Amino acid sequence: MDALPVREALPGLTGALDRHGTAVLVAPPGTGKTTLVPLALAGLLEGGPARRVVVAEPRRIAARAAARRMAWLLGERVGGSVGFTVRGERAVGRRTRVEVVTTGVLLQRLQRDQELSGVDVVVLDECHERHLDADTAAAFLWDVREALRPELRLVAASATTDAEGWARLLGGAPVVQARGAAFPVDVVWAPPPRAVRPPHGTRVDPALLTHVASVVRRALAERDGDVLAFLPGVGEIARVAGRLGDLGGVDVLQVHGRAPAAVQDAVLSVGERRRVVLATSVAESSLTVPGVRVVVDCGLAREPRVDHARGLSALTTVRASRAAGRQRAGRAGREAPGTVYRCWTEAEDARLPRFPSPEIKVADLTAFALQAACWGDPDASGLALLDPPPTGAMAAARSVLTAIGAVGPDGRAGERGARLARLGLHPRLGRALLDAAPVVGPDLAAEVVALISEEPPREYGDDLAVALRAARHGGDAYAARWRKEAGRLRGLASESAGEPSRTSPPVPDRSGARAVPALDTSSRAPGAPDGAPDAPAPVSPGASADGDDGSVASRTSGGSRLPRAKGAGARAPLPDSRPVIEGGEERRVGFVAALAFPERVARAEGGSHLMAGGTRAEAEAASPLRGAEWIAVAVADRPVGRGHARVRLGGVVDEEVARIAAGALLEHRDEVGWSDGDVVARRVERLGAVEVAVRPYPGAAPSLVRAALLDGLRREGFGLLRWPAGAAALRQRLAFLRGRLGEPWPDVSDEALHARVEEWLEPELSRARRRADLARIDAGQALARLLPWASGEALRLDELAPERITVPSGSAIRIDYSDPERPVLAVKLQEMFGLQESPRVAGAPLLVHLLSPAGRPAAVTADLASFWRDGYRGVRAELRGRYPKHPWPEDPATAEPTRHTNARLRR
Incomplete structure (x- = not known):
């Protein structure tokens, strides 16, 4: 105990607690913060004042190991001065002054007894991991201290943490630093020889696992001592173990939360043979794996994610933070100089997140x-x-x-x-x-x-x-x-x-402490x-x-x-x-x-x-x-x-x-909606999204049917209505006038028509019950209701945007308003002879498509005078030989317009 470096920080820590009642202890791995500090605060060293200390650990394996280590330091068995309580297991006695518990156990004690009667000091260990229980316990303890027990002492302890944040949270608590006890650790950058696919969900590229196994073999050959390799999960541990199955004279151990307690305990004792320990993040902190001189870090970790929209939670594989990397590397220098092999590049290391994501931000709450x-x-x-x-x-x-x-x-x-x-x-x-x-x-x-x-x-x-x-x-x-x-x-x-409960009665352990079944709350x-x-x-x-x-x-x-x-x-x-x-x-x-x-x-x-x-x-x-x-x-x-x-x-x-x-999800609803291209009315019994029973609902309210029809029009468009040729043309003419002149000409876009549906479609819509009824509605007659009749402007529709225009030949040619920016007049070239200026509608020149005698476009112009002067000669030269029966005068500006051929004209 005298060799543990945290001893030098004990006077500062006890002084801070005496003055403020709270403190933040920052002590690197191997300093003894988990084992020596609680003993000192409990007065179990050098005859200090006797106090009851509760140490909260985030993991059960760490809680058991810390208690056993402290008991060993005192030369006792667990259950004497030091005990522990974890889920399903408890070893405490009448003389117990330091009890190591999981943060979950601590939370439940706080819920049962907010004053934590009989407890003098609470140490929250490994705060940097930001587990939700630890954050919650800290918040509850601060409430207790502020409102009920100002004499309760609180210590937030960690190897790497946001010391300023925790100090602020604990009312300006002093920060006590302990010097590092770890031996120097050399860093070897050992990235894969070829690029590996980044993790996706919980999938890890098998090439990376193969590389980790090869790095373990390399470490065994290059360095002495046991090897501790960090991997994100149980599956990855099993796969790497399979790739290391032929190691002669070396034991391969797998350490994770699902490993049997006997295996977990065996890892914490020195073996007779050299060992490779494959572990999850459970070995990052609170535990010293004896004999380890080398760490192989794959650089990955698992964090929870929740998809509230789909109702699924998931673990996802992420890059481990730099804080986790320091923790992992520190495992190699706990007992002697060591080496960490990092399976990524030095350049990548600078881009890693500083700390792991706080669980409160990503987990199910x-x-x-x-x-x-x-x-x-x-x-x-x-x-x-x-x-x-x-x-x-x-x-x-x-x-x-x-x-x-x-x-x-x-x-x-x-x-x-x-x-x-x-x-x-x-x-x-x-x-x-x-x-x-x-x-x-x-x-x-x-x-x-x-x-x-x-x-x-x-x-x-x-x-x-x-x-x-x-x-x-x-x-x-x-x-x-x-x-x-x-x-x-x-x-x-x-x-x-x-x-009556059939739970077995408590069984005393060999130390005399009662190992009672504990409710890890x-x-x-x-x-x-x-x-x-x-x-x-x-x-x-x-x-x-x-x-x-x-x-x-x-x-x-x-x-x-x-x-x-x-x-x-x-x-x-x-x-x-x-x-x-x-x-x-x-x-x-x-x-x-x-x-x-x-x-x-x-x-x-x-x-x-x-x-x-x-x-x-x-x-x-x-x-x-x-x-x-x-x-x-x-x-x-x-x-x-x-x-x-x-x-x-x-x-x-x-x-x-x-x-x-799922009775709370059961509901009965009358549903009227647009489905599969028509109005569907039914009475539905549902378990959430699952339909349990369905039957027709013939008596649906007209308002619900109307809403369904409107929904159908929004989904499939106003093409559900009947659009005679004149109706479609009317909508195009109105769109042209709206863009050219603005008010009072109506906006006839889909969005605007939906917004004003009561003004133009309501009488017909109120009588409709299904898709077939919509198909009988004349959209042109309905649209006419939107014309500006009140101002009298509606009477100028044919003047401003005529459906047809009479050309020099006397023909009434339909205007194409499909492009509201530029209406088109498509007419045979000979019918426009003698017209000097392009025709206009609402003050805008029409885009004239001059057609050949066969009705194919020969030229496009918005300036007829310029075309007669500059463009006509080329068109005449190209088409005159192809259509010799049609007139091709040299001066079209003064020629007689016609719909007929030369032969017809001569007759």
């Missing part, structure tokens, strides 16, 4: 919103947060909470919301557990919720009922975790169903496995920040698709009478999933399933779900290049189950 509502601040506007929650994400979260009955219309949590918050589950899964237990029994409800909480391995399949049977009989690590979680939830479900996202952040919904179920072989589970977001429940404290769940689910266990399993995700109840339609939320989802071709008419989708992702979501886990249900589980 349903659980956070419930925490805020239970705290008494539904919109979180009064919480001391480094970053405010996005408005849209909070609105979506409140919509979910209202729909499941967790909060009332005012956003405040009632008794049901408080119960959901105490379950240690995402609110969606809490709702499923509470409401399913009385219907299907506590055992099955707990088993299914545990299965959804952490997505099972791919080999279990995508059918929930099949996966449940595999978990019951499985002997793998997942099955062991599932059984443990199902047991925990069974006790909670039994209480909900009014049955984190509202972390379902699916974030042991070792993943205990944060409220950083990712959706089955898609932990540790990654999952490229899958993007989406179970917790999408609140914008859920309707608000009616009534204060509304319970959107089940009818008052307890329903009976027929059809065996398969339907009951699907019922539990449907309660968690009512907007993902889906009906088969056109080769895919349409979910109540409006998104389409497809099951794999060989899936048992493929042929089911109704399913409840628990996990879905949207692979790159696919238009629909992909069902990763779901259960078969029937219409009755769908109606019961």
